[in-house]
Amino acid sequence: MNLLFKPNPMSLMAFLCLILLCLTPLMADEDTPTVYDALKEYDFPVGLLPKGVVGYDLDKATGKFSAYLNGTCSFSLENSYQLRYKSTITGIISRDKLTNLKGVSVKVLLFWINIVEVVRDGEELEFSVGILSANFAIDNFVECAQCGCGLDCVNNQVTRIKTNAFVSSS
Incomplete structure (x- = not known):
């Protein structure tokens, strides 16, 4: 009696297809934009x-x-x-505009104020809290800050950002 298993070509193809189907979601995740x-x-x-950021939803039709x-x-x-x-x-x-923003706030003096809009104008970003806004050079946002320590987590110090800011009423 021969104990060696000799698969037929059809069962081998079915097995390979099953493996590909299982791996496709894993490969698709790598191609999904962050x-x-x-x-x-x-x-x-x-x-x-x-x-x-652990996930996001985006409706490209409505933004x-x-x-x-x-x-x-x-x-x-x-x-x-x-x-x-x-x-x-x-x-x-x-393009160049975030509106109806909820979930981001800035502390001004003793109060937390919601940032409601961000507009890119050339090499500057304008952050609006309603009637007031402040402009910052886009260079300040080329890397992501880390929760707790901002941009300088190695020394647990806060890195200064270059301000070209002004406050104006909208």
């Missing part, structure tokens, strides 16, 4: 969101988006700007 890729598609720098973090995230920039991200950030994105 939220940071999506920001770049709309002409925004990746540093608008902190490191650690409605949601980005998800594992929890709230906060850090300081320039020793005076404190930013806070909720675990879910939503809004509407279009």
Whole structure:
């Protein structure tokens, strides 16, 4: 009696197809753009969101988006700007413009104020909190800040951002 298994060509093909079907979702995940890729598609720098976004939804027809973090995230920039991200950030994105933004706030004096809009104008980003806005050079957002320590996590110090900011009423 021969104990060696000799598969026929059809069962071998079926087995290979099964393996390919199982691996396809894994390979597709590698090709799926990240939220940071999506920001770049709309002409925004990746540093608008902190490191650690675990997922996102984007309706390309309407521009409605949601980005998800594992929890709230906060850090300081320039020793005076404190930013806070909720675990879910939503809004509407279009080329050079984020509107109806929810889930991102900045601390001004003693109060947390929601950032409601971000507009790219050339090499600057204008952050609006309603009637007030501030402009920053886009170079400040080429890398993502990390929750807790901002941009300088090695020394646990906050890196200063270059300001070209002014406050104006909209």
